[in-house]
Structure formats: C-alpha cells, structure tokens
Amino acid sequence: MRATVRIGVLFGGPSAEHEVSCASALGVARALAGQGHRVVALGLTRTGGLRLLPEPVLAQHLGTVAAGRAIDDRLPVTGPAVELRRGAAAGTVAVTAADAPATVHAELDVVFPVLHGPYGEDGVVQGLLESLGVPYVGCGILASAVGMDKVAMKRALRAEDVPTTPYVWFDEPTWRAAADPEKLVVGLRGPLFVKPARMGSSIGISRVADGDDLVAAVEEAFRHDHVVLVEQGVTGRELECGVLGGWQPEASAVGEVRVAGGWFDYRQKYFGDADPMIVPAPLPDEVTERIRELSVRAFTAIGGWGLARVDFLYDETTGDLFVNELNTLPGFTAHSMYPKVWAESGVTYPEVVDRLVALAFARHAARPSTAHPGGTP
Ligand SMILES: Nc1ncnc2c1ncn2[C@@H]1O[C@H](COP(=O)(O)OP(=O)(O)O)[C@@H](O)[C@H]1O
Ligand SMILES: [Mg+2]
Incomplete structure (x- = not known):
C-alpha cells in the first residue's frame, strides 16, 4: 500500500444506527490518521444528503476523546453539501461542491463506508462506489445485499x-390472500421469531411464545418489509x-x-x-x-x-x-464486538483497519479485465 492514502470515511446515514455509525467512524478515522493517512470525513444526513466535515472540526474530534458513553464520542454530520464524482486520475473519486461541480474540495484513493443497515450495508452504497470506479472497504454489492x-x-x-434455524417465509400478497394465513407457518416449534427480511437493529422483530398473537407480529414485520420470515426460536x-x-x-x-x-x-x-x-x-x-x-x-x-x-x-x-x-458492516467503536474479538486474537484496532484498506485495493486490482470502467459488472 502507498505511504499516504487519501481515505473518505462515509458515516451517518438514514438507518436507526445513525449514531453508532458516527461513533464507529470516529474510531476508524483516528486509526487511519494515526497511521499517517489523510482522512476526509463524509457524513450522510438522515435524508441522504452528503456533508463534508470541515477539517478543523475533524481535527478537534480526532484529538479529543469526548467524555461520557462510547456513543458520545462521535463525528457530527455537518459541513457544506458535497457530491462524489469521478476523479481526474483513474480509480480516484472527487468530492465536489454540490452546487458547483467544478469546485473540488478533495480527491480520494479509497472509500471506507462505516454505515449500518439499509442503504449503507445492503449494496446500495457499494453500487454507487462501483459505478464511480473507486476502491472501497468491505463486502461488494452481492455479499452486502x-x-x-x-x-x-x-x-x-x-x-x-x-x-x-428452521424457518418459513412469505410475501405480503401471499399472506393477505391466504384464507387462514397462520397456516403458512408450519413445522416450527415455538417460541417463534418473526422478522422483516431486510432490516437490522432488531427493528420490526417480535418474539412470539405459544398463545401470543402471531398475526400482530407478522403485521408489525410487514411495516418494515414486504417479505417476512418466521423462525424457530433457539x-x-x-x-x-x-x-x-x-x-x-x-x-x-x-x-x-x-x-x-x-x-x-x-x-x-x-x-x-x-x-x-x-x-x-x-x-x-x-x-x-x-x-x-x-x-x-x-x-x-x-x-x-x-x-x-x-x-x-x-x-x-x-x-x-x-x-x-x-x-x-458491524459496529466499529472501540467498545464494539468486532474490534474486541480481533484484539483478543492479537490483531489491534489499527491493524484491522489497515488490513481492510489493503484488501480494498487488492479487490480493485483483481477486477477482471473485462470489467466495465466504472466498476465490476
Ligand atoms: N431464531 C431465534 N432464536 C432465538 N433468538 C433469536 C432468533 N432470531 C433472533 N433472535 C434474537 O433477536 C435478536 C435480533 O435478531 P437478528 O436476526 O439478529 O436481527 P437484526 O438483524 O435486527 O440484528 C438476536 O440478537 C436474538 O437475540
Ligand atoms: Mg443481529
């Protein structure tokens, strides 16, 4: 890996784990800056707007660990509205002013998405980064989805x-059309877990013990996705x-x-x-x-x-x-499970982050020669 890499850390986003993401991103940014990389912090608002965190604000957060709970030590989503565009050099991306595409605030060699849940962890952002042709950390479109x-x-x-675990699944039209929808749930021992297919943070999930209201649990899950699964509880x-x-x-x-x-x-x-x-x-x-x-x-x-x-x-x-x-894209604060289990295995937080960045470049370099110039088809 080259000595100084310009790394865009993407964080925030529309998910229920917005704050966790902001705390994870600060941990990642500290580790990257500590290794001499240039960090550009890009916050996603809850409605999907992109903000470039001004450098002095980033420097202040990098330098001072906020008192209080782990979640209080986090990057804010603030700064001028920006967009990502193809950079001048192949494989780079430019951070430009949203209202003036010719105004380039920064250029990036790699992007580190530190986003959780739908949009950031489900392949949507990964697809955006693929189409920009820039290396990025973590799973690609398919594995994310x-x-x-x-x-x-x-x-x-x-x-x-x-x-x-044993499970059944159905979509909303099938559930609504069934004469006796509860009969769709067959062959499972209770307690049951009813889940929307694509969510996270335990949102929309219910535990249904014998005698509890299965229909109400399924209705709750349908509020979050049109596909629901019912699992046997362990x-x-x-x-x-x-x-x-x-x-x-x-x-x-x-x-x-x-x-x-x-x-x-x-x-x-x-x-x-x-x-x-x-x-x-x-x-x-x-x-x-x-x-x-x-x-x-x-x-x-x-x-x-x-x-x-x-x-x-x-x-x-x-x-x-x-x-x-x-x-x-698991939680990545200093107190999160993912860094902790690696520390137990002798791989420090900065080493994990370093390996992830190297892996982003390795995947990019290994793209098939037939790849669309904007990414891997
Ligand atoms: N089949 C199951 N048996 C027992 N507990 C379960 C089961 N499925 C989910 N849970 C409980 O619900 C929590 C959230 O479910 P999970 O599938 O991990 O969804 P999420 O993606 O929202 O984290 C789990 O951490 C666990 O405590
Ligand atoms: Mg879980």
Whole structure:
C-alpha cells in the first residue's frame, strides 16, 4: 500500500444506527490518521444528503476523546453539501461542491463506508462506489445485499451446509390472500421469531411464545418489509465471531453477548446500561473451533470480502449451533464486538483497519479485465 492514502470515511446515514455509525467512524478515522493517512470525513444526513466535515472540526474530534458513553464520542454530520464524482486520475473519486461541480474540495484513493443497515450495508452504497470506479472497504454489492436479506442469506448458507434455524417465509400478497394465513407457518416449534427480511437493529422483530398473537407480529414485520420470515426460536447463548480477509479469510476469537429477557431487542442494544459482551466466550475448545470454521464458511457462502461479524445461536443442552446472521458492516467503536474479538486474537484496532484498506485495493486490482470502467459488472 502507498505511504499516504487519501481515505473518505462515509458515516451517518438514514438507518436507526445513525449514531453508532458516527461513533464507529470516529474510531476508524483516528486509526487511519494515526497511521499517517489523510482522512476526509463524509457524513450522510438522515435524508441522504452528503456533508463534508470541515477539517478543523475533524481535527478537534480526532484529538479529543469526548467524555461520557462510547456513543458520545462521535463525528457530527455537518459541513457544506458535497457530491462524489469521478476523479481526474483513474480509480480516484472527487468530492465536489454540490452546487458547483467544478469546485473540488478533495480527491480520494479509497472509500471506507462505516454505515449500518439499509442503504449503507445492503449494496446500495457499494453500487454507487462501483459505478464511480473507486476502491472501497468491505463486502461488494452481492455479499452486502445477501447479508442484509435474511431469506437470501439463509439460502446461501444452506447451500454451503452452514446450519441456520428452521424457518418459513412469505410475501405480503401471499399472506393477505391466504384464507387462514397462520397456516403458512408450519413445522416450527415455538417460541417463534418473526422478522422483516431486510432490516437490522432488531427493528420490526417480535418474539412470539405459544398463545401470543402471531398475526400482530407478522403485521408489525410487514411495516418494515414486504417479505417476512418466521423462525424457530433457539433457547440458548448468543455468540459472535469476526471474519477478516479476502480470498483466504480468517476467523477471530469468539465473543458472547449476554442478553436479558430472552432476546437482544432494540432497547437493550442501544439503551442498555450493562456492557453485555464477554470476550473470549467461555466455551469448550471444540465449540469455539466449530464457530470459527463455520464463520469462514458462512463468509465464503455469501461471497464476502474484507469483513463481517457472524452471529450464532447456541443451545447448550442439545448442542445445536446455528448461524443467525452475518453483519457485513458491524459496529466499529472501540467498545464494539468486532474490534474486541480481533484484539483478543492479537490483531489491534489499527491493524484491522489497515488490513481492510489493503484488501480494498487488492479487490480493485483483481477486477477482471473485462470489467466495465466504472466498476465490476
Ligand atoms: N431464531 C431465534 N432464536 C432465538 N433468538 C433469536 C432468533 N432470531 C433472533 N433472535 C434474537 O433477536 C435478536 C435480533 O435478531 P437478528 O436476526 O439478529 O436481527 P437484526 O438483524 O435486527 O440484528 C438476536 O440478537 C436474538 O437475540
Ligand atoms: Mg443481529
């Protein structure tokens, strides 16, 4: 990798994890600046506008760790409105004034999206960056989209013999047309988990115990997506593993999230007091090894590149171990699980970030020669 790289850190965005993204981005920006790279901080507003964070504001945040909770130490989304356009040199992108395309504020060699959930983690931003022809960190369009869609993800995992929980899925017209829609949910043992196919942050998800209102749970999920899945619940532990790499990805140590009240709902994720993470997870060696092996297999199954956090459900009494989901842009604050499991494996936060940037260039360089000049078709 060249000595000083001009890196655009993209953060914020329309998702419910806007603040988490702003906190993750500050961590990433500090690590990059600490290695002598030039950081350009690009905040996405909740409505999709792009803002260039003025350099003095960025410098101030890089230099001072804000007191309070981890989430309070974050970059603001503020500054002049800008757009991304093709740069003068091949493989670069220009940050121009939104109202004056000839006014170039900065040029970038690589973009590091630190966005969570729909838009940033589902292939939309990845497609934009592909069409601009600029290298970017993390999964490409397909892996991002598959990682966001829980039905597509389960299909990809099952095709590679990665165990996932039993489930059924249906779209909204099918549910509405059914004489007895509850009959669409067959062959599953309760408690059930009802989920919109493409969301995140536990939004729209309900746990439905025997006797609870399944129809109300499905209606709630349809508020967030037109495809819904109903899964068999697993009573047990939640374990998470980091994957990092390209053609030969590696798995980190395993961490555990201890949740209260049966499942990790939106309130606990973002408003819980206790730090529920335990690293490394206390597990027999063979279970840890199986999780690490399945994590790499799951990553490969979706066509991952760069990074993902693979989340598991583990029932100790039966020994059942399932991949619950992959997150292709996991939380990246200093207190997030992804950096923590890598630190446990001896890879520091700056080293993780450095490897991710190198992997972005490696993928770009490995594009097929038939690639559309604007990106990989
Ligand atoms: N099949 C299941 N069995 C038990 N708990 C589950 C199941 N599916 C989801 N959960 C609980 O719900 C949480 C959120 O579900 P998840 O599929 O991870 O959605 P999200 O993408 O919103 O994080 C999980 O962290 C877990 O606590
Ligand atoms: Mg989850």
